[in-house]
Every structure is written in structure tokens, then in C-alpha cells.
Amino acid sequence: MAITGRPRGFDRGAALEAAMLVFWRKGFLAASMNDLCDAMGIRSPSLYAAFGSKETLYLEAARHYAKTIGPSVWDQLKNGTTGRESVENFLLAAVSVLPECGKMPAGCMVTLAGVSEECTDAILQAMKQVRIDCLELLRTRLNDSLVTGELPPSTNIERLSRFYFGVYQGMAIQARDGAAPEDLKGITETAMDAWPG
Amino acid sequence: MAITGRPRGFDRGAALEAAMLVFWRKGFLAASMNDLCDAMGIRSPSLYAAFGSKETLYLEAARHYAKTIGPSVWDQLKNGTTGRESVENFLLAAVSVLPECGKMPAGCMVTLAGVSEECTDAILQAMKQVRIDCLELLRTRLNDSLVTGELPPSTNIERLSRFYFGVYQGMAIQARDGAAPEDLKGITETAMDAWPG
DNA sequence: GCCTTTCTGTATCGATCAACACAGAAAGAG
DNA sequence: CTCTTTCTGTGTTGATCGATACAGAAAGGC
Incomplete structure (x- = not known):
């Protein structure tokens, strides 16, 4: 099955890196969705489509931290x-x-x-x-x-x-x-x- | 000038101690007014009258910690x-x-x-x-x-x-x-x- | 061309946040 | 008693929270 549909308009890895920096600096609770969306350069529907939720985004950002x-x-x-x-x-x-x-x-x-x-x-x-x-x-x-x-x-x-x-x-x-x-x-x-x- | 008016119905020191424990355990942001009011056994108007705001309550709780x-x-x-x-x-x-x-x-x-x-x-x-x-x-x-x-x-x-x-x-x-x-x-x-x- | 699929932007959801308005209650002063 | 003062309980404020509904846009498959 080939990929189809409109392609994602942003770099997922770069967005994850940006989210990691926000969480790193402010912590989970103090990092608001607005903070994250601004830093990642996307709107919240794109964030949820790509990362699931704020919690799963944090977990993935933490894994990214542990790897990089x-x-x-x-x-x-x-x-x-x-x-x-x-x-x-x-x-x-x-x-x-x-x-x-x-x-x-x-x-x-x-x-x-x-x-x-x-x-x-x-x-x-x-x-x-x-x-x-x-x-x-x-x-x-x-x-x-x-x-x-x-x-x-x-x-x-x-x-x-x-x-x-x-x-x-x-x-x-x-x-x-x-x-x-x-x-x-x-x-x-x-x-x-x-x-x- | 003598004290007058309806007397406070709770122990201010005990309430401060309870607030300190909540802030200590959860941090400033994660400690909600509901958490604080429940732990202190009072309603929010009493809290604001006695301590000013959530921020000033935290500062006083921190001073209490530093003293006790x-x-x-x-x-x-x-x-x-x-x-x-x-x-x-x-x-x-x-x-x-x-x-x-x-x-x-x-x-x-x-x-x-x-x-x-x-x-x-x-x-x-x-x-x-x-x-x-x-x-x-x-x-x-x-x-x-x-x-x-x-x-x-x-x-x-x-x-x-x-x-x-x-x-x-x-x-x-x-x-x-x-x-x-x-x-x-x-x-x-x-x-x-x-x-x- | 058209259909399907996926992403994006706007606009908004209900919930919760900190903070407060207001009226009634509880004390002393007279 | 009445008057003044201060505190308490109910209810609510506007703001912000995380999370979505929905419609349009952008790609491939045909």
C-alpha cells in the first residue's frame, strides 16, 4: 500500500526536537499547548494528529532526549x-x-x-x-x-x-x-x- | 483599637502548615486552589482574605518551611x-x-x-x-x-x-x-x- | 478529469484554573 | 437591642487549559 493523502507540511523530527526543548525548560505542566504549538510551528490539530496527546508527546520527547x-x-x-x-x-x-x-x-x-x-x-x-x-x-x-x-x-x-x-x-x-x-x-x-x- | 468583627473560624497557622505540605508535595503549579482549600479545610474567600493570593500563600509557606x-x-x-x-x-x-x-x-x-x-x-x-x-x-x-x-x-x-x-x-x-x-x-x-x- | 486519503486552519468544545461579588453570619461597641 | 466590622458559604467571573469538529486544501490512484 503506497502512501497517499496530503503530505505533512512540517518536519516531524524538528517539531519533536522543539517540543523537547520546551518540556525540558518548563516541565510538563507549565508547557502549555500554545507554548508547544508556537515552538513547533504548527497548529494543535497537526500536533494531535502527529503525536497523539500532550502526554504522549512528552513521552516521545523524553525518549528523544535519552537518545540524543x-x-x-x-x-x-x-x-x-x-x-x-x-x-x-x-x-x-x-x-x-x-x-x-x-x-x-x-x-x-x-x-x-x-x-x-x-x-x-x-x-x-x-x-x-x-x-x-x-x-x-x-x-x-x-x-x-x-x-x-x-x-x-x-x-x-x-x-x-x-x-x-x-x-x-x-x-x-x-x-x-x-x-x-x-x-x-x-x-x-x-x-x-x-x-x- | 480593639479587635472587632467576626473572628476567624480556623487556625491560620494550621492552615499554613497544611498549605506548605501541599506545595511541598505537588509544587506551585500542580497545587490547585481546590487542593489547597481541601487540605486547609477552608473555602477560597477565606484563603484569599487570610493569605492574599496563591502566590503570596506559597511564599509564606516557603518561609514557614525555612523556619520549621x-x-x-x-x-x-x-x-x-x-x-x-x-x-x-x-x-x-x-x-x-x-x-x-x-x-x-x-x-x-x-x-x-x-x-x-x-x-x-x-x-x-x-x-x-x-x-x-x-x-x-x-x-x-x-x-x-x-x-x-x-x-x-x-x-x-x-x-x-x-x-x-x-x-x-x-x-x-x-x-x-x-x-x-x-x-x-x-x-x-x-x-x-x-x-x- | 474525479475519487480517496490525509493534512491544515478556523473556530470551538467542556473542564478547570485563580480570583472574587455578594449576602448572610458572628463577634464587639454603644 | 442596633450598628459596625470582619469572616464564611454560595455561586460565579473571565481566562486558559487540553482536545476536537468541521470544512477546505493538497497529494496519489484511476
Whole structure:
């Protein structure tokens, strides 16, 4: 069956990107349909036809964030010969990504989303799952360092991964408050002083 | 001039406390007048007569939070013979305050407020000022340890205070996600490993 | 050409938002 | 008692929310 009917008059991917930026900056509830339509350059019937609803648009925007923005930070956990180096690279990537930069809002969309009960249950659950997955990435990397002997056998991996995750989250909030990259870099360097050994 | 007129039929302080809990849990935007009136046990004309508007009610609720909840954590910075002990007491207080407990929502109202642009400018500015004041409390305490010689003269106080503030903020977010006190305690203990020396 | 299909623009839906008008109720002052 | 003052309850305001109905426009298939 060939495609037929009037073709869509806008770039769906570009519209999704624009919606992501609005949700990232304002959150789910504060981002009104007017805000979204204006940023996406379309009218609401086109939005609903292409994305379903405000809620499903948010979920897709969050997935888009996790695919395009997230990896620039979290993939750094695979970049490093040692666990310590990997974690430091991860935090340093956060230093350069979290501050406001051009059209990109400050902070992390996933970290700041759903911390207040302003979203639907589906959104809260989805965002929480992403955070669980992120924590798991840290846990996995640190566990690798445990089995290779880089970390002493007595190391509490759960505790250490939660700590570095918390450092990332704290940096995300301070970035929202306008912290400069050098401020965040200081946090990173101090956090690395807590590395075991 | 003696007081006259029909006396208020509700406890203003108790109503403010109830409003604080609603704002704390849901945030400014998601907390509707209906939510607030129900929790406070009054009708909206009484609310407006006693508190002005939703915005001024929020600001007063935030001040109430800063006077009643905040000190249980931040006053610990004065409790300790050394700076290290004070900071550890501060974080341990956060461990016991941040998780959900009875009617108290999880997390820190000030930390979670105004991270998304869902509030009025006045609220955003007020909350940011509170966070600035908190950071200053840490900076002051650490500087004391610098002048007493507990911390080496080369210590970067700005960096260290931002670090421990970030740890607190990260703990606040993880508490929102349901982290248990023992999870937060692990973060605290790891963070203390970063103490200079 | 015409038919079918899909998208776009206008205009609007009911619901909910924060805020308030107004009248009655509850106190003290005289 | 009456008068004044202040608070409470009912009901409603205009604005905005997310979401659509509907008609016309723009494409392919025939």
C-alpha cells in the first residue's frame, strides 16, 4: 500500500526536537499547548494528529532526549581504561552539558522531570525508570572495576554508584541555578577525591 | 483599637502548615486552589482574605518551611567540634529528614521548587535566594575550619561548599524517588571520604 | 478529469484554573 | 437591642487549559 493523502507540511523530527526543548525548560505542566504549538510551528490539530496527546508527546520527547542528549554524558562511562577514569569522564561530560548552552536549557531533563507530582502517572513512572537505568549504568561500570581488582573487594558498589549519581543530580540542579562550568568542575574534582583507595 | 468583627473560624497557622505540605508535595503549579482549600479545610474567600493570593500563600509557606523544617538540617552545621563533624551531622540530619515520613513529603521543598519554570518570577527568585543562603551557610562553616587550621590553607572553600551542597541536593532528589534512609546514609559516608586530608 | 486519503486552519468544545461579588453570619461597641 | 466590622458559604467571573469538529486544501490512484 503506497502512501497517499496530503503530505505533512512540517518536519516531524524538528517539531519533536522543539517540543523537547520546551518540556525540558518548563516541565510538563507549565508547557502549555500554545507554548508547544508556537515552538513547533504548527497548529494543535497537526500536533494531535502527529503525536497523539500532550502526554504522549512528552513521552516521545523524553525518549528523544535519552537518545540524543543523554548519551553525550552517559556513554562516557565506557570511555576510560579504569573505572575511576570512566567516572571522571562521565562527570566531566556533565560539566560541559549541564550549563545552559545556546538553545539547550540548563540541567538534565530527566533529573528535573517528575520530582514534583506535576505529571501524569505514566510520565512519572517512565522518568523514574530512566533514572533507574542510569543508576544501573553506574553500578555496572563500578562492578566491572570490582571484578578487575581496581576496586578493593570490600567496596560497596551500591553505595558508590548512588553517590556519583547523586553528585550528577546535584550538579544538574546547580546548573539550573546558573552555576558556571568551572563551578561544576570543582564539584567533579572533589567528588573524585571520594574514590576508594 | 480593639479587635472587632467576626473572628476567624480556623487556625491560620494550621492552615499554613497544611498549605506548605501541599506545595511541598505537588509544587506551585500542580497545587490547585481546590487542593489547597481541601487540605486547609477552608473555602477560597477565606484563603484569599487570610493569605492574599496563591502566590503570596506559597511564599509564606516557603518561609514557614525555612523556619520549621530547614533548621532541623541546617542548624546541624553549628553542631560539631570540628568542621568535618559539623558537615557530617548536617548530612546525617538530611538522611533522617529527606525520606518520606508520616505526613511529611519526601525531599526538600526548597531544592525541588523552582527548578522548572513553573512558578512566578517572584517565587523563582525567592527560592533561589534561599538556596544561595544555604550555600553561604556551608561556605561560612568551612571557612571557619580554614581559619582554625582544621583545613589546609590551600583548601578551595567555594569548591568544597558547592560539593557538599550538591550532595545534599542529590540526596533530596533520590529521596523523592523513594530512596531509603540507609541509601542516603551511604551517600553521606562516601561524601565524607572526600573531606580534605 | 474525479475519487480517496490525509493534512491544515478556523473556530470551538467542556473542564478547570485563580480570583472574587455578594449576602448572610458572628463577634464587639454603644 | 442596633450598628459596625470582619469572616464564611454560595455561586460565579473571565481566562486558559487540553482536545476536537468541521470544512477546505493538497497529494496519489484511476
